[in-house]
Amino acid sequence: MAQKLKIIPLGGLDEIGKNLTVLEYGRDMIIVDCGVGFPEEDMYGVDLVIPDFTYLTQNAKKLRGMFITHGHEDHIGSIPYCMQQVSCPIHGTAMTNGLIRLKLEEHRLTDQVKLVTHKPGDVVHAGCFTVEFIHVNHSIADAVAFAIHTPIGTVIMTGDFKIDPTATGGMTNLTRLGELGNQGVLALLADSTNVERQGYTPSESVVTESLDRQFKNCNERIIVTTFASNMHRIQAILAIAHRYGRKVAVAGRSMENMLKVAQELGYIKVPAGTIVDLGATKSLPKNKVVIVSTGSQGENMSALYRMAFSMHKQIDIVGGDRIIISASAIPGNEKAVSKIINELYRKGADVVYEKSEGLHVSGHACQEELKIIHALCKPKFFIPVHGEQRHLQLHGRLATQMGVPAKHVCIAEIGNVIELSAKTCKLTGSVPAGKVFVDGTGVGDVGAVVLRDRKHLAQDGMIVVCVNISSQDGSVITGPDIITRGFIYVKESEELMEELRNVAMEAIERCHRKRIRDWTSVKSAIKSDLSGYLFKTTKRNPMILPVIMEI
């Protein structure tokens, strides 16, 4: 009996980000993408969210390679964490590998990880899999889709993509996708990010034209902020600046790093003499200066943030500065971006940020583009990926409109095992999967309990009750002392503090009278009396931490 192909998403379903998909056949396994997610509002103090790698470590011997579609964080960000647990070569394009290398250097993993660089059209053998690199358009250079040829058929994974007929470097390779479709595609896994949007995503060239309009006839300093990874756009800014006789300076570390990588790899061509140091812009006339800055998402302490809040060492925003926000806010970042815009306005700057100005386009395919991909690939089975539940469901409906039978659409959850034969597609079980939190240097040592406590502390603060109790007769020796943080302004609440001490003392003495000598019960009594009293008087619920020391 023929083996089944297993497709196991460990991230990227029911969430935006943290993309990681496993393909397994017999004794061979490959991974496609290895991204991070960003913490939700209620994940207090968490820096990054990475996939659970348990299934990978359990099957480390099968691992034949990791394939990366493009260099965005949600596709490469977990690589260092993954590579600390398993080992295999990583295959990507030049730009993608350049960005992965930066990451490996940061984690001091360069020596132990093998990075293999390919071009679109290349084919890589990894165990029983043959992986073909196919050029696609996205908001980062050198993005690819994969056609993964397996013993039971071809699986196409689009990665993040759009169809941009006027893109630098050429349009997504629809021809090759069509050829594969004609040869027969077993399953398609496609980007669902923009499936809610009708029509087409506009071309990057629209942004180039808009930027040109903003530069034309502007006699002031221009500051442009955009995603550091969008080198096509940075290239356009450099070209436009050159056309209008402006010098370009770069502000922000990630922008500097990206530019360095892109220049080294030849992905960006800087017109001679165009780039200058940030400091050098001060001595130039205003209308000869462009600053390209990080901070398009309102990031705390990014270059634009520091400029807006007068915390930047070299650049002060002055009245008349034209500030172009060539990006849209990722959901959750709206308020942060808005705060920066307000500060820039307060300083008299002219801020251009309206969608209607055409200053940004998405990197993801809208409905009509998705339909083209479905029409070309004609997959037998369809698995929507890269999306929250609503995106997956809507993409499933789009697939059925395009002719995939509803029962051939597989909406999975992370950890699901999708088993494919040449004729069937079933969810057959599940493997460990979930969100692993990175906090500081700790990976996985912050979980639900810690987060619940952080939330509790964030809401109402805490009260520590310290008391020394005699080990001989259970009487109070010193205390109880009440210490609070994040609860109330103590200096103006002395009466309440005194009252809390009385309530705690009363609880301890009641236990003493009842001859309760088990400290857990005494602590419960203190907690319960104090929280009851506090809720009655303040409607608040701080964390109460009784500390009993026996003398």
Next chain:
Amino acid sequence: MAQKLKIIPLGGLDEIGKNLTVLEYGRDMIIVDCGVGFPEEDMYGVDLVIPDFTYLTQNAKKLRGMFITHGHEDHIGSIPYCMQQVSCPIHGTAMTNGLIRLKLEEHRLTDQVKLVTHKPGDVVHAGCFTVEFIHVNHSIADAVAFAIHTPIGTVIMTGDFKIDPTATGGMTNLTRLGELGNQGVLALLADSTNVERQGYTPSESVVTESLDRQFKNCNERIIVTTFASNMHRIQAILAIAHRYGRKVAVAGRSMENMLKVAQELGYIKVPAGTIVDLGATKSLPKNKVVIVSTGSQGENMSALYRMAFSMHKQIDIVGGDRIIISASAIPGNEKAVSKIINELYRKGADVVYEKSEGLHVSGHACQEELKIIHALCKPKFFIPVHGEQRHLQLHGRLATQMGVPAKHVCIAEIGNVIELSAKTCKLTGSVPAGKVFVDGTGVGDVGAVVLRDRKHLAQDGMIVVCVNISSQDGSVITGPDIITRGFIYVKESEELMEELRNVAMEAIERCHRKRIRDWTSVKSAIKSDLSGYLFKTTKRNPMILPVIMEI
């Protein structure tokens, strides 16, 4: 010499919400609106933000009345807090006063506050001020603008408004605004919320048509969520439901309360037999049911939230349910709304929420409508209100386009005193103003220090170090004990806990050896050693709370 008119905004500038403006002339003072703001992300545990009432209490004797433009929270929400500190009659329209009454009942203030009800066209004398009620369109019934006739000229305050030529109850009274403009307007204070948007805000009738389209030919249960206060829309839903032979049930307390007030005051007409109990919908065929629900902003534990997460006692979402979100997410609520939509999709519901579907329109005037108001009022001075800095700046620019000289545009901050004579407008000083936090029943007892601690606790949790020290020789009697919350999963970190104990012990003993007996210094040593150690090993920075008890 003639007195000057003082206009003092105590809220609503540089922020969305918390609207409160003081007008003062000689010995008379009135207040327009008295709203709440909602806490920003970093205001951990804060329930509401209200204005600083210091200036009102300092001038309580001058207070001749409070005038309310409409019944939204950001215009009435602070009334109970204000009325606990000062006393004056409150003037509003019937619907507005109905909603204020609910609020006063909740705070048990009904007996001590005098509510006076007026109709558009009414004129109220309050000290030297004569306040005229002018009908405007907004997303709540019975909204008004005020023309405030003062001894030195007329001030027009639009409140929140739009111009809807096909509105239930008639269009904003442009005629009266034009008459006042012809007679001469000293100053205009106008709504800046939508000044970034070009063109016109569509009419509420567009939503009515869209809703009708969604009901037509739908054979499933329909659940509509919208703002509870938008009675015109609820009225439309009732009428459409009736037309298609559906019964309507209401889910969510605020929706029930609003409906009750609106019905009592005759602002809503319920077709006979249309409204049924929520429980009764179960026995009706699916295509005979509409549920109107709260939760359009993704509010935690709102009716729609509970339905989506299977926590509602009476309603389970089933496959095919058509759920119409007739609202757009207020900035900051996007993710909460998105979570609900995902859950509804997961249950197989058909969720309709796209802007392109015309299921919601804003309640605020866009650029072309604002221009009409400027052209009608022809104010000598212009003060943009209801907006963040960027809205105020852009509205200022719009005013200059409409002919107000740039130096007659006054962009103020809360607490600024804007002094007007018949010919001049100047910022002449400032009064106490700011954000007062309401947390539980506490008003103002949570401030910057408490919030800073909550933020710190939220990020990395805390470590309590307890130790008993001999008062005779400063030696350690018991401890140090280490207790953590929200820091790390303790059971898997025993080694680290042991190490922390050692670091703390070493700090205490070092102090002992150096004969340091001042406990503040010992605590500093413990804190500094522990935080240094923790940052080195974990890159985290929990709050460290040393507790020394002297025996």
